[in-house]
Amino acid sequence: MDHALAARTWIMGIVNVTPDSFSDGGLHLDPGQAVARGLELLEEGADILDIGGESTRPGADPVPAEEELRRVLPVVRGLRAATPALVSVDTSKSEVARAVLDEGADIINNIDAVHLETGLLQGVAAAGAGLILMHMKGTPRTMQANPHYQDVLAEVREFLGQRLDVAQAYGVAPESVVLDPGIGFGKRLEDNLALLRGLDGLAGLGRPVLVGVSRKSFIGKILNTLPQDRLEGTIAASVLALAVGAHILRVHDVRAVKRAALVADAILTGEAPAPPGERREPRYAQ
Numbered sequence: 001m002d003h004a005l006a007a008r009t010w011i012m013g014i015v016n017v018t019p020d021s022f023s024d025g026g027l028h029l030d031p032g033q034a035v036a037r038g039l040e041l042l043e044e045g046a047d048i049l050d051i052g053g054e055s056t057r058p059g060a061d062p063v064p065a066e067e068e069l070r071r072v073l074p075v076v077r078g079l080r081a082a083t084p085a086l087v088s089v090d091t092s093k094s095e096v097a098r099a100v101l102d103e104g105a106d107i108i109n110n111i112d113a114v115h116l117e118t119g120l121l122q123g124v125a126a127a128g129a130g131l132i133l134m135h136m137k138g139t140p141r142t143m144q145a146n147p148h149y150q151d152v153l154a155e156v157r158e159f160l161g162q163r164l165d166v167a168q169a170y171g172v173a174p175e176s177v178v179l180d181p182g183i184g185f186g187k188r189l190e191d192n193l194a195l196l197r198g199l200d201g202l203a204g205l206g207r208p209v210l211v212g213v214s215r216k217s218f219i220g221k222i223l224n225t226l227p228q229d230r231l232e233g234t235i236a237a238s239v240l241a242l243a244v245g246a247h248i249l250r251v252h253d254v255r256a257v258k259r260a261a262l263v264a265d266a267i268l269t270g271e272a273p274a275p276p277g278e279r280r281e282p283r284y285a286q
Helices: 031-044 065-082 094-102 118-127 152-169 189-197 199-205 217-223 231-243 254-269
Strands: 010-016 048-052 086-090 107-110 130-134 177-180 248-251
Touching: 010 031, 010 254, 031 048, 031 065, 031 254, 048 065, 065 086, 065 094, 086 094, 086 130, 094 107, 094 118, 107 118, 118 130, 118 152, 130 152, 152 177, 152 189, 152 199, 189 199, 189 217, 189 231, 217 231, 231 248, 231 254, 248 254
Parallel strands: 010 048, 010 248, 048 086, 086 107, 107 130, 130 177
Antiparallel strands: none
C-alpha cells in the first residue's frame, strides 16, 4: 500500500453491514444501501472504504463465514463496479478474505492478528493485497473483561512486530502492511489514552499506523455521551493521533474528520493540501 499513501493523513470510511455494530448496526444491511453509503463517504473525502460483516463491539458473538460472506460480497461487488477507490474488508477468516479478494477487494483489515490464519496470509500474498494487522487482547466477546498491561505501549509494539514477522514469513510484502494498535480492543480508558499519547513509539516498526477512535467508548466515558454524540471527541482524538504518528484514520464521520485532518496536516507540514494527483513521499518514510 506504500504507493497509494501520500504525504497526508488518509481517511478510511466505515461501512458496517451488520445488525449489531455498536454505533450504526442495522443502518446499511441492504447491499444497495451499503453501496450508496460507501459512495457517499467517498464524496465526503474517504480514501478507503472498510466493509464489515461481523460486529466487533465488546461482547459480540462470532458470525459464521457463510453469513459474513452473504453480507459483504454483494457490497464489494457493487462498490467494485461503481468505483476504482480502495476497498477494504474487515475480516479475520481465510475463506472470507479469499472470496472478497477474488471479487476485487484491495485490503484485508484483520482485527484478530493474534490468531492469524495461514490461508488468510497466503491469500493476501497471492493477491498482492494490502493487510492491516491489529492488536486485540482476547476476543470481542471477552476483550473488556478485566484487561491488564504492565506497559501497554511496549506490549502492543512487541505484538505488532511479531505479527509483522509472521505475515512476511508467509509471503506478505512488508510494504503492503499497515499496523493498528487496536484502540478500545481489550484496553481500559487509561490504556487507550497511553497508546494515543505514545503512537510515535510504533515508528520503529517501519510501517504506517492506522488508528480507529471513532465514537468509541473511551470517548463516551470522558464526555458521558452515547455513540452518536461523540463527534467532537472523535475529532479531538483523531487530530491528536495524527499529530503523534497516525497515517490513516478509520472513522464513521468522514466529512468532519477529513476537514479537521486537512487543517492539522497543513499546520504540521507547513504546506497547503496537495493538488489532486500530485504525489509526495509517505510521511512515515521521512
